[in-house]
Amino acid sequence: MPCFAEGHGALPAVTQVESRHRRQPLRTRGRIAVQALPLLLLAGITLLDLRTGEWFRIVSWIVLVPGTAAAVCGVWTTAGYAVLSLITYVAVDRVWPDEHRAGLADFLLVALGGALATLASAARVRRERQMLHMRDIADTTRRTVLRKLPAYWGGLEHAGAYIAADVDARVGGDYYDIQPGPHGTRVLVGDVQGKGLGAVETAAALLGTFREAAYHETELTVVAERLETRMTRHRLHRIALGRDDGDRFSTAVLLGFPEDDPDTVELINFGHEPPLAVGPHGVRALPAGDGLPLGLADLVAGCPPLHRVPLGREETLLLVTDGVTEARDKAGEFYPLVPEVARAVTADPRRAEPHRLVRRVRDGVLRHTAGHLDDDTTVFAIRRMREDPVQGRLRS
Incomplete structure (x- = not known):
């Protein structure tokens, strides 16, 4: 069975092991x-x-x-x-x-x-x-990379689930974070190519840069440039150390929620799966990955373009890694993400809420694959809050 790591919302902890059990390996736990x-x-x-x-x-x-x-x-x-x-x-x-x-x-x-x-x-x-x-x-490393987010962080209601394909490793290259700041709230979701500690190290490097740049930089395009520069520097550093991962890259989606335009979301897609806007009126895909992944900008002229997309207050953005879209059953059929989500929301519009939506996709992928995942899987959902009682205090 895969290993789960969940947080950011009302999702139940699936396989979290209490520390007192970890410290008593001789017990057979009942x-x-x-x-x-x-x-x-x-x-x-x-x-x-x-x-x-x-x-x-x-x-x-x-x-x-x-x-x-x-x-x-x-x-x-x-x-x-x-x-x-x-x-x-x-x-x-x-x-x-x-x-x-x-x-x-x-x-x-x-x-x-x-x-x-x-x-x-x-x-x-x-x-x-x-x-x-x-x-x-490994759990400490995962918590460092995927830090615990406060409820309704940055004016966003959010929920996320990370499923490691390797039960022994418990960590991988998928990452996500929310960073509020004076220029609005920014969100980053990505997937580092490859597995192991090298992928985790790359994800940590990108998240560190994102947390600083997303807070200080005025324009989302500048945040994207900072991420691309960080990926290049990190790769060159690894090459100088003699590590055999000089071709490592990362797909990612960078989102911006401007405070002065609550009905719009800014989007820069680095070759990642396109986010889905899920609401009472159905499911629609936001702009696809029209740019190359992070770390490959030297092959083209600059970073991917910035898109400004209308987003209703009742719509939830669903972001997944390829562990979801490439999940196969025994017959080799891919997991039907869009039809499954559309059918669930049509039957009950409340399933568009972030924690319900993440649970639905997570459970659907596990059922579809019978619990056998070939890749790390991340499901992340966010939507604007109509009111954020802690936003002012967090900004101060």
């Missing part, structure tokens, strides 16, 4: 029946050995008990099962006459099996701790 499995195995072997004749002695099978415990229990529990297995072996074997006893050889087998099982349990627990530590690092 799976008492699993921990009791070695005990049941011990009881079964004991009863079977006592109820069968001397021609079917299986008391030495007790060596399976600590081996089973090593797979599901902690170190001390496994060691306890090893000791209990030895005691049980001696007690059961003494019930039989001398000529039918398993003897010292099988006793040493059970003792050695218990010792090895305890060592195996210690190695497994150590690996679990390392894995959980790496997941904590």
